[in-house]
Amino acid sequence: EVFQVTQYLDYVNVMSYDLHGSWNSYVGGNSPLFDNGEDPELTAAGVYTAYSNIGYLNGDWAMHYFQGAMQAGRINLGVGFYSRGFDDVVGGTYGDGGTAALPSNETCPEGTGINTACGHGATGINNIWHDLDDNGDEIGAGV
Structure with missing residues (x-):
């Protein structure tokens, strides 16, 4: 379906960030x-x-994914200019490629969701920032 819709689009924005993070134990x-x-x-x-030996968690692969479906000038690559941190990294080259412990739910930062498991990606994290009301309670999205 991705390639079928490109005939109706002027351009495509390809997200190539948040490919690694504390939601799992792999450091990258x-x-x-x-x-x-x-x-x-x-x-x-x-x-x-x-x-x-072809890996797909990178911007180069994301751009090649659309190769042939659209002209190169109609594809925009989104690159994150921020970093993510990992605790207790073991192995890898200066940590890259190593493993890390999953974050503790007790230290879950504010704004990561109402009653959700902190930092565990598809198994619990809510990727929407929740503002706090006057009582310090999180306000659900759309309120």
């Missing part, structure tokens, strides 16, 4: 431009073996 760049062939998450999932 937030918005890597290229794959170095050593991404621990892709290694654990068998991606390098299945796809001839």
